[in-house]
Amino acid sequence: MxxxxxxxxxxxxxxxxxxxxxxxxxxxxxxxxxxxxxxxxxxxxxxxxxxxxxxxxxxxxxxxxxxxxxxxxKILNQNYTEAITSAKEGDFVYFDPPYIPVNQTANFTNYTPNGFGLVQQKILRDTALQ
Structure with missing residues (x-):
């Protein structure tokens, strides 16, 4: 194996x-x-x-x-919305979302069961800016 x-x-x-x-x-x-x-x-x-x-x-x-x-x-492997609930001021938080596709054949948004497209990218951006 x-x-x-x-x-x-x-x-x-x-x-x-x-x-x-x-x-x-x-x-x-x-x-x-x-x-x-x-x-x-x-x-x-x-x-x-x-x-x-x-x-x-x-x-x-x-x-x-x-x-x-x-x-x-602490290194967490979970949905970012769950992971940030315990984050405090001064904590380092690293988000690593899929790339936004540059063309139709480069679709890197389907690596999660629910996908991670442009809408999710914008929600993550807004969350990170808070």
Whole structure:
């Protein structure tokens, strides 16, 4: 079984949080252009890049982990409307919506079950400006 297919087979449900994080980092580094994207079922659907070597420096991961822990950083993976309910002044909030399509064939708005089109982009913009 490939590391990429475990979200399709259900095997990922047996993964610990650490294993899931390691898989995410690996697929993000191994994927085309360092892209992370999922389909409407939440399954990674980025093709592998043409890397000769995948560089995931252990030292950097350990330093990042230490920083996140020492600074009580919370990384949330949920709908932004839910995630921002606990945000306070001075918090850093990062929104990463799908790109607005530049033409009819470049439709990158269907990577969620409900889509994320121009209307949703405007709502997110207005939310971020509050």
């Amino acid at each position: 490939s590391i990429r297919s475990v979200d399709r087979t259900g095997e990922i449900l047996r993964y610990s949080n650490v294993q899931r994080a390691a898989r995410f980092i690996y697929l993000n580094k191994a994927g085309y252009n360092g892209l992370w994207r999922v389909n409407s079922k939440g399954q990674n659907n980025v093709p592998y890049g043409s890397h000769k070597k995948i560089n995931v420096p252990e030292k950097v991961i350990i330093q990042d982990s230490k920083y996140l822990k020492e600074n009580n950083v």
